[in-house]
Amino acid sequence: MVRCARLAISTAELEAALESLSRAPRQAAVLRWLAQQSTAVPLSSITAATQASSTTLRELERRGLVQLESQEQRRDPLANTPTSSDQPPMLTADQQRAYTTIVAVLEHRRQERDSRGLAREDQRQQYGDAKNCGACAPLPPRGRGGAMPFDKLRDRLPKGVGGEGHLELPNDLSTMRDQVGADVPSATFLLHGVTGSGKTEVYLRVIARALRLGRQALVLVPEIALTAQLVRRFAARFPGQLAVLHSALGLGERYDEWRRLRRGEARVAIGSRSAVFAPLPDLGLIVVDEEHELSYKHDSSPRYHARDVALQLAALTGSVTILGSATPAVESFQRAQQGDYQLLTLHERVGGSIGVDGLPRSQALPLPRVRIVDMRHELQEGNRSIFSQALQQALRTSLERNEQSILFLNRRGAASFILCRDCGHIIGCENCSSAMTVHYDEHDHEQTQAASSTLICHSCAARAPMPYICPACLSRRIRSFGIGTQRVVEEVTALLPNARVLRWDRDSSGGKGAHERMLDAMLHGEVDILVGTQMIAKGLDLPLVGLVGVVAADTGLHLPDFRSGERAFQLLTQVAGRAGRRSAEGQVIIQSYDPEHYALRAAQEHDYAAFFSQEIAFRRETGYPPFSRLVRFIHAASDAARAQREAEHLAAQLERSIKQRKLNGWGIVGPAPACIQRSRGRWRWHLILRVPSHAQEAALHNLLDDLLPAPGWIVDVDPVHVL
Numbered sequence: 001m002v003r004c005a006r007l008a009i010s011t012a013e014l015e016a017a018l019e020s021l022s023r024a025p026r027q028a029a030v031l032r033w034l035a036q037q038s039t040a041v042p043l044s045s046i047t048a049a050t051q052a053s054s055t056t057l058r059e060l061e062r063r064g065l066v067q068l069e070s071q072e073q074r075r076d077p078l079a080n081t082p083t084s085s086d087q088p089p090m091l092t093a094d095q096q097r098a099y100t101t102i103v104a105v106l107e108h109r110r111q112e113r114d115s116r117g118l119a120r121e122d123q124r125q126q127y128g129d130a131k132n133c134g135a136c137a138p139l140p141p142r143g144r145g146g147a148m149p150f151d152k153l154r155d156r157l158p159k160g161v162g163g164e165g166h167l168e169l170p171n172d173l174s175t176m177r178d179q180v181g182a183d184v185p186s187a188t189f190l191l192h193g194v195t196g197s198g199k200t201e202v203y204l205r206v207i208a209r210a211l212r213l214g215r216q217a218l219v220l221v222p223e224i225a226l227t228a229q230l231v232r233r234f235a236a237r238f239p240g241q242l243a244v245l246h247s248a249l250g251l252g253e254r255y256d257e258w259r260r261l262r263r264g265e266a267r268v269a270i271g272s273r274s275a276v277f278a279p280l281p282d283l284g285l286i287v288v289d290e291e292h293e294l295s296y297k298h299d300s301s302p303r304y305h306a307r308d309v310a311l312q313l314a315a316l317t318g319s320v321t322i323l324g325s326a327t328p329a330v331e332s333f334q335r336a337q338q339g340d341y342q343l344l345t346l347h348e349r350v351g352g353s354i355g356v357d358g359l360p361r362s363q364a365l366p367l368p369r370v371r372i373v374d375m376r377h378e379l380q381e382g383n384r385s386i387f388s389q390a391l392q393q394a395l396r397t398s399l400e401r402n403e404q405s406i407l408f409l410n411r412r413g414a415a416s417f418i419l420c421r422d423c424g425h426i427i428g429c430e431n432c433s434s435a436m437t438v439h440y441d442e443h444d445h446e447q448t449q450a451a452s453s454t455l456i457c458h459s460c461a462a463r464a465p466m467p468y469i470c471p472a473c474l475s476r477r478i479r480s481f482g483i484g485t486q487r488v489v490e491e492v493t494a495l496l497p498n499a500r501v502l503r504w505d506r507d508s509s510g511g512k513g514a515h516e517r518m519l520d521a522m523l524h525g526e527v528d529i530l531v532g533t534q535m536i537a538k539g540l541d542l543p544l545v546g547l548v549g550v551v552a553a554d555t556g557l558h559l560p561d562f563r564s565g566e567r568a569f570q571l572l573t574q575v576a577g578r579a580g581r582r583s584a585e586g587q588v589i590i591q592s593y594d595p596e597h598y599a600l601r602a603a604q605e606h607d608y609a610a611f612f613s614q615e616i617a618f619r620r621e622t623g624y625p626p627f628s629r630l631v632r633f634i635h636a637a638s639d640a641a642r643a644q645r646e647a648e649h650l651a652a653q654l655e656r657s658i659k660q661r662k663l664n665g666w667g668i669v670g671p672a673p674a675c676i677q678r679s680r681g682r683w684r685w686h687l688i689l690r691v692p693s694h695a696q697e698a699a700l701h702n703l704l705d706d707l708l709p710a711p712g713w714i715v716d717v718d719p720v721h722v723l
Contacts, residue, residue, distance in 0.1 A: 004040035005057060008067040011035070017065050026056050031065060040071060075253045088201065088237070089350075092364075095198050095205075098191060098344040102206050105187050106285065106320045110213045113284075113318055188311065190291075190336040191324040193346025194367060194606060195577020196541075199324045200230070202346075203287050204237050206322065211241070211267050215284025215319075219270040220306055222293035222538075228516045229540060230289075231270060238268050245271030245278055248515075273298060273306040276313065283317045286310045290538055291323035291332060292570055297720045305718065326577060327570040327608060330615055331626040351581070368548070368579040368586030370604040372595045386483055386491050391549045391589045395492070399499055399528055403546035407531045408575045409488055410555050418455070420470035421477040427467060429457035431681040436464060437484065488531045488551055496529070504532035538574035546586055548579040553592040553600060560675055561721050562624045565599045569611050572603035623690065625718075631689040631704070632722060634674065634714040636682040647671035647685035650709055654689060657703055665692040675723040688722060 009017055014035055021028040030052045034041070046052055060066035091099060193199045207217040221230060235242050243257040243266035260266040262279040269278045273296055288296075288307050296306040307323065314321040323332055323341070336343040349365045373388040383389060398405045418427040418436065427436050436455035453466040470478050485505050493501055504518050521527050522542050530536065530545075550572060557568045572590060580586020592600055602611035620627055633650060637643040651671045658666045670687030677684055691700055704715065 002071055003043045003068065004071045005034065005043060005046060005061075005066050005068050006037070006040035007031070007034050008061075008065055024059075026050070026052055027060055027065075030056060030060060034066065040067075040069060043068075075250065075256050088204070091201070091205070092198065092346075092348065092350055094193075094346045094348065095202050095350075098189075098202050098346065099205050101342065101344060102189055102202075102320065102322065103209050105189075106206065106210060106215075107213065109187060109284065109318050109320060110215070186340060186342050187314065187319070188321045188323065188341045189344055190328060190332055190341040191322055191344050191346070192328055192333070192336075192608070193324075193326060194349055195326045195574065196349040196351075196365065196581045197326070197346035198350045199289070199326075199346060200233065203289070203322065203324065204234070206320075207268060207285060207287070208237070210285040210320075211238070213284065214282060216261070216264075216280045216282045217268045217285040217287065218275065218278060218280055218283060218310070219268065219287040220275055220289065220296070220310060221270065221272060222290050222295045223272065223535060228519050234268060234270055241267045243269045243278075245269060245275040247272065247274065276306045276309045283313070284319050286314050286319050286321045288321065288323050290325055290574075292325045292327055292329040293538075294567075294720045303716050305720070308718075327573050330566055330612065330619065333608075333612055334616065334626045349581075365580065366585050367606050368576055368588045370576055370588040370590065370606070372553075372590045372592060372600055372604055374595045375591050375593050385495075386488065386551060387495065387549070388589070388591055391591065392495060394547050394549070394587060394589055395496060395499075395529070398547040399496060401546070402525075404522065404525075404527060404542065404544040405529045405547040405549065406536065406542075406545055406575070406578055407488055407492060407529060407549045407551055408533075408537060409483065409485055409531070409551040410534050410537075410571065418467070418478055420473060420475055421479065422475040423470060423473040425470055425472035427455060427464075427471070427478075429462050430464075431457070431462055431678070438466065483552065485531050485533060492529055492531065499528040500526065501529045501531060502527040504530060504536050506533070506535065534571060536575075536578070537571055538577075540578060541581060542578055543581055545578050546580060548576055548586070548588045550575060550588070550590040553590045554594055557592075557594060557597060557599070559723065561723055562619070562622065563721065565597075565618075566615055568597075569599040569603050569615075572600065573606065573608075576603065576606075625693070627693055629691040629693060629695070629700070629717075630719055630722070631691065631700070632686060632714075632716040632719040633689070633709065634684060634686040634716065635709075635712050636679070636684045636714075637712055638682055640683040643683040643685045644671070644673075646710060646712065647687055650707075650713070651687050653707065654687075657706065661699070661703065663695070663699065663703075666690065666695070686722075 007014075014031070018028050018031060021031065029050045030046060033046065033050050043054070043057065046057065057066060057068065061068050191199055191202060203219065207219070210217050219230075219234070231242070231244055243261050245254060245257055249257070257266070257269075258279060261269055262281065264282065267282075269275055269280060271278070288310050291307050298304050298306075311321060313319070325332075328336075332341065333343075335341050349367055351365045371390065373390050375388065378388050381389075385392070387395070395405055418438065420426075429436055436457055438453050438455060455464040455466060456462070467478065469476050485503055489501055489503050492499065502518060502521060519540070522530060522540075522544070525544060530542075553568070553572060556564060556571075558564065576588040576590075578586075579588050590600060590604070594600070598614050599611065602608070602614075619625065624630075633647075635643050635646045635650070637646065648671055651668055654668055658668075667690045668687055669690060671685050672687070674684040674686045700717075704717075709715070
């Protein structure tokens with residue numbers, strides 16, 4: 001609420017009032033200024049314009065000349081968001097097919113909802129009005145309490161919103177709606193399309209249809225970095241109907257957006273993980289973009305997965321769900337293969353063009369060419385640079401063509417670790433079992449690297465100065481090894497001193513609005529080479545990018561986690577998809593010391609089917625999800641021996657419970673030290689309960705409810721990693 005003031009007298013009474021204030025010039029100045037305003041204005045604006053104090057304003061109120069009041073003032077996170085006119089393209093055959101299929105189920109769900117509403121009305125008339133029953137008191141009619149009736153709201157929507165103005169619906173759509181009545185297919189769709197295939201356009205069209213049916217829509221994205229560009233596109237398509245929710249908003253901004261959604265003033269919500277809890281009384285459609293992303297899992301209590309919550313929310317509200325990805329999670333694709341989800345595929349990458357009728361059309365574009373460079377050969381040929389000869393030449397060519405390039409490395413900082421070359425000691429964090437990572441001082445490039453560097457632990461964020469001597473043997477022969485994004489910037493600047501280089505990672509994008517500024521710099525051609533981590537690997541549509549270089553594809557490829565191959569394939573495929581998204585064929589160069597790995601080869605061919613075939617065979621053989629469910633138990637203690645004892649005790653307790661309940665096929669992996677054995681000063685042990693995928697949900701719940709592990713335990717059901 002904001003305190004405001006307005007004139008309390010008419011224009012005809014103004015002159016007499018000013019004469020009465022001849023000895024109070026400050027009050028008279030306020031009165032003259034307010035007379036020029038058409039509405040009530042905040043007191044802060046009055047003070048800034050007239051230097052009036054609160055005492056002056058209260059005196060004017062006492063005289064009956066000014067009215068003070070409190071007004072709601074929306075803090076609009078979209079106030080400074082640039083938007084442009086949006087003319088949707090004609091859909092491709094694949095997009096049209098996906099749209100038609102989803103809308104058929106969406107409209108069937110609307111009919112079901114209307115039928116339930118009529119049934120409830122019949123019950124009310126049969127059994128009488130429940131207004132006298134406190135437990136059954138009816139909700140106030142729509143339109144009261146600030147809520148806007150949808151019929152009025154729909155009239156405010158621009159004609160053809162969402163592109164329906166020139167979208168011809170197939171003649172058989174009504175027939176298709178009738179067919180889904182008797183044998184209703186799944187209302188969960190897996191929209192699988194190659195990078196740049198137009199999944200977002202399908203989202204927009206289906207959302208527009210949902211709005212026309214009187215429903216609200218929720219769109220989840222995995223990263224705040226992705227939100228900026230999507231918000232611009234959604235705001236252009238649904239002006240005045242969009243609410244944005246993510247952790248970078250201020251508390252006031254978030255409250256205002258929640259209130260607009262709750263009142264029905266906003267019909268589309270878009271945001272990151274926590275947006276799944278937005279108050280949407282008319283929810284009818286949920287979109288989970290990049291559904292495979294691990295960031296949808298909340299890593300502290302409550303350990304929910306936003307995708308799974310969205311599916312449950314859809315079941316509770318009768319909503320339709322679209323899970324979209326170029327690289328679906330193995331579990332999701334398996335469910336689609338089994339018929340639990342409806343699989344919709346977009347086979348071709350599309351770009352924009354203008355047809356003879358003046359309407360934008362979609363045209364097929366080639367996927368970027370992907371080349372894998374064996375870095376072992378580079379070393380044998382004497383190339384000690386972090387860039388292969390092929391990548392160096394490609395960067396030069398891209399710069400000459402005035403095209404943008406992306407250099408991807410999924411590691412922040414300047415170097416991975418500090419090593420003593422005499423005794424082999426690695427500088428580690430005092431609180432964790434992690435090596436300290438070197439970070440250069442952003443504001444001190446003129447000093448030597450050692451003098452301007454800081455060591456940071458990426459596990460607990462502890463900091464330490466860069467050492468000059470080894471703390472173990474006092475040798476001065478210490479140096480940094482490995483690379484991070486800061487080192488890549490340093491190397492590419494030395495290679496191409498005239499190039500304009502931008503780094504986009506968590507360290508450089510922490511401030512409010514940083515993502516938007518970096519995105520604008522790329523879109524406006526102010527950057528030649530973008531260096532970044534996984535934040536830039538997916539979702540961004542950068543039309544000027546022609547080259548993507550993956551500096552170290554082996555990062556994370558061989559981690560002791562059964563999902564490491566899947567993550568590598570997803571990340572490489574997604575980052576490769578940033579190249580050539582408009583007209584020119586893009587180029588991708590992947591540098592690796594393990595070029596024959598199946599994940600790399602599948603990414604090179606843009607072949608999800610080949611990757612899935614090999615990955616699902618591995619999961620079936622080893623019994624990992626989707627052929628089982630996992631529950632991870634993690635214990636952290638200040639004493640290593642105690643952590644081990646607790647883990648062994650819980651493992652024995654689990655084994656007894658499994659035997660007593662005769663849970664055939666259930667098993668325990670561990671206990672063992674966690675991959676990061678010490679974190680934030682506490683020693684970590686873990687064990688994993690493996691549950692057959694066909695096991696009853698109630699059996700797992702009962703087992704977990706009866707365990708009652710001691711304090712210090714973390715129980716993570718369906719973990720996204722086991723490190």
